[in-house]
Amino acid sequence: MKSRFEVNGTSVEVEVEPRLTLADCLRHQLRLTGTHVGCEHGVCGACTVLLDGAAVRSCLMLAVQADGSKIVTVEGLSNDADLTPLQKSFRKHHALQCGFCTPGMITTAHALLSEEPDCDAARVREVLSGNLCRCTGYISIVEAVLDARAAYKSRAAENG
């Protein structure tokens, strides 16, 4: 079956079996390996991508369900020239060690901060409780997300 959608601003068309998950499609057909697969049953959050702006678990979506959607992966939230404010904050706070959960954390945090740049620590923890990390113990991740709020607030102010 064909599925046509936009990934990181580029239109793509893929030919897939219905059973292929969006995660596997992104990783193996589109070679966007930044989105990771940690459990394939919707618990760990390593596969989080943005679907029409909302953070979703790409292992719990079929590639065919993405037809007509706009998807953004961690690659689409990055650029070659420099780290983004959110990424800089993660680095400054040592909010990653092995890096495996990191794309999911970045994507989820970006979605949260875009919607709620005034979120508090409790809200950040609640939202990130759907993303498992085994290395950091989460404290530095929460610190990093809170520290990145300023950048999202000024962005929101600019956009009126």
Add this chain to the structure above:
Amino acid sequence: MRTVNSLIGSPIERLEDLRFLRGRGEYVDDLSHNGCLHAAILRSSVAHGRIRSIDVSAARSLTGVHCVITAKDIGNRVPRVPMRLQPLPEFEAFAQPVIAENKVRYVGEAIAMVLAQTPAIAEDALGLIAVDIEPLPVVIGRHASTGNATLLFDETGSNVAMKFRAARGDAAAAFKNAPYTRRENLRTQRHMALPMEPRGLLAQWDAAREKLTVFGAAKVLFFNRRTIAKQMGLPESAVELVENDVGGGFGARGEFYPEDFLIPFAARYTGRPVKWIEDRREHLMTVNHAREAQCDIEIACTREGAILGLRGHAYVDVGAYMRTNGAVAARNIAQFMSGPYRIENIDIDVSLFLSNKTPVGTYRGPGRFETDFFRERLFDMVARDLGIDRVEFRRRNLVPREAMPYQLATITPFESKDELDSGDYRVTLDRCLAEIDWQEKSKLAGKAVNGRYHGFAVGCFIEGGAAGPKETARIVLEPEGDFSVYVGSSAIGQGLETAFAQIAADALELPMSSIRGVFHGSTSYVSDGYGAYHSRSIVMGGSAILAAVDNLRAAIRIEAAKRLGCKDNEVTIAEGARAMGRNGRSISLRGLSTSGISAEGAFLNKKHTYTYGAHAAHVAVDPKLGHVELIDYVVVEDCGRIINPLTVRGQAIGSVVQGLGGAVMEHLQYDEQGQLLTGSLADYLIPTASDFPNIRAIVLEQHPSPINPLGAKGAGEGGIIAAGGVMANAVANALSSFGAEPRELPLTPQRIWELAQG
């Protein structure tokens, strides 16, 4: 080493982050290879049985299936998973064949391997393989196992693989007339490391050159290479293991597993590259389990609370086979029961018994998490019996600084001796108490506020590190004037690339930017390597780098001397990457050699370092729900020398949270038929961001280790070690008015509720 702008000790931001944050890490599943076949493994759903037949014909005929491999396709004798640590002859009979031959001994054991065009087709084919297994009685639990009514290995005559013993002084005499003794039965539960990345391998066989390359290796590549080479009848030089980015290890990933033979074998058998990526359900039933131990332990003290002796029997459930490091935790339980405390008379034996469960291996702080729970629980009970303050009891019995180096109990077999190297254990205890404001806050101990009971506990730990025997590094001055660092150490997320760059740049007296990169793990990088385990990387790898830098500087001086027309001992290497000779002549390191100058270095070590410290917890327990809220948690540790304060703090906190998971929620549960009941992440629970939001880690460097040039001690496991004991004691303290005495982990809501029922 220069003191100005020293990189060691600086919170340098990590180099690795630049790719990880952008999703540009390269983990094994990110690798692709044209023409590659995908492997799926059929695993036993029966815990104990004899294989009568395996019918793969339907699986073979499925479109897209290339072939199906079972034991008979492998050869006369199916290779065994070797033991890497404590390879005692007694263990050989319990070795695991890399694929089941005539018996299966645990749910998850490999029975057959399908190679297919896609992972999905390979998995479809698994459902078409018909296996006929004659069930045998399932051995679950210590009594069933040690009773020997059903043997896992008929030839051995016993399900008890080994007994270690730790002895010091004369425990019998110490107990004989002891004014006070207490005996307890305590247990820790089976749980596991659970890194976020599942395992995977990609193997390529070059038939023309008879060369094997395996991607996805980790931790102990050089040992694994030696093993694969031997098992496949190849010279070591024909086998290359490559370490990609690794999504966490914690002791479990990287050890030699059955798939580490099966996948390379399949590549040679089919003549095609073969990729295998484990799924999470498989991971839970095949990656080394850990921590299932119980002990019957007795302590003798004076009435003033000085410990006279410790004796007892511990039992470790090692699962169905003895694998690469399956004996380590048990051995550690024997040796480290005393922890950081001065206990002159010890007699502890630890039995390793087999059962029809997944085999065990090391998980961060192996055996130490267990002993810490046993010992620290006992201490709180004893302190109360004797009417002595719990903190005082500990302070009184810690090994004092003057007594270092302090000999631990001797372990047999192996006659292994070890000693605590350096430190002032009371300092970290006192600092920890101050940080949590123990004096003030603990006035709430046992009291209820809004229906929740507050509890406090403190515990002390030691963390062994720097396992030898050796590590190797190589440094290259590139033609462009920058430096590449190669190490035999393995990266598993601990920030080695950055820490080693700091150490190398510091030793070279050059900025970090002069280090082109740190290349780790892969067998082609250095002549010999050992890997990442027992918190050894900074000490062993870092010290090897220092040795390599020394050798490189000597080589640079020789080369520069030729060009500067002076003697090599007249050359100095200065900041600004220049070599200076006599009379102000100098030459840039850039272009010093058109092919680069390379030097290797090694560090040999037979002694362990001991990072040490204390943890304290403040909890509030809701007795009607059994819920524990962690209000505050402090860990203070002294790791000798801090290379990067950012990463060492990160390790401490991450390690604590794993320990807390083990204390209250993680549990691999089996039923009486050996079925793993916790088969997904919905049932095997690990901490999330909401569970333990209040943890503080303070790392000190007051007592460098005398045994290596960095003065560093291995760190990274201390956080996990004390968490079980401290949480259990805090809950006991909170529920003291209910007479609650937790003797078993995990402290789930149900267990805490039961304790509060009185």
Add this chain to the structure above:
Amino acid sequence: MKMPPFDYACPATLSEAVALLASGNGEAKALAGGQSLLPMLAFRLAQPSLLVDLRKLSDLREISISADGVRLGAMVRWREILDDARLSCAHPLLKAAVAEVAHYQIRNRGTVGGSLAHADPAAEMPGIAVTCEAEISVTGKSGARVIRASDFFQGPLMTALAADEIIVDVRLPRWPPHRRWGFMEFARRRGDFALAAAAVFYDPDERAKACNAHIGAIGIADRPLRLASVEAVLNGSSVDDETIAQADAAACAAVDPQDDIHASAHYRRALIGTMVERALKAARAR
């Protein structure tokens, strides 16, 4: 854990969807948010021959509030309920329960209809439906019908739906302004399935005594239950500490939970009593 093979269709109308489901002869399944169904496929616990994706059925996406109450289309996502400011007054109990559903990412995809059809005994939405005496409208090849929540849930992951039937919407009766309510859930970790949860409401009469008490228990049986004996304790009484204690005891006596790996029957029984007690205390404090 790759899924087994299946066919996939994405119909544009409800009748097309029904026809497709019917064509599967019991082997076709409707796909809503996929947050419960797809994990089952990943574990190969379900092997449908055809998935019928309902995402194009825009008629199923509405939240409408009227004098009749709140009507949630089957494809309404949790996120939409939480974002709908009207529901804070129109049905605060619904909102409070939905806030406990799983995690942020799941709430962006999971749907009301999907949760009802999946019928996990520990899920919030089935519990709310039963507690509030909801009516579930479904349509199948034999036409449309309305099923009362109390008849809809028949066992763990079992409902009254025929293989060809699709949930269209669920109607929760009108919520009066002075109603007292509470929702208490206890799970191992934030976002996990409830070990036990209680959804309660009552309407205070002119003498501040409770009437029309509805007490729903989640996670303690093979389906969500209303606890009539607890309601009887409350109706006509002042909701004071003594009444609440009696309600707690009545809740424990009313249930017969099973042991499982997360909780023993004994512990669960005590837990539901505590959930009822705390939910009532919250209700009283409003």
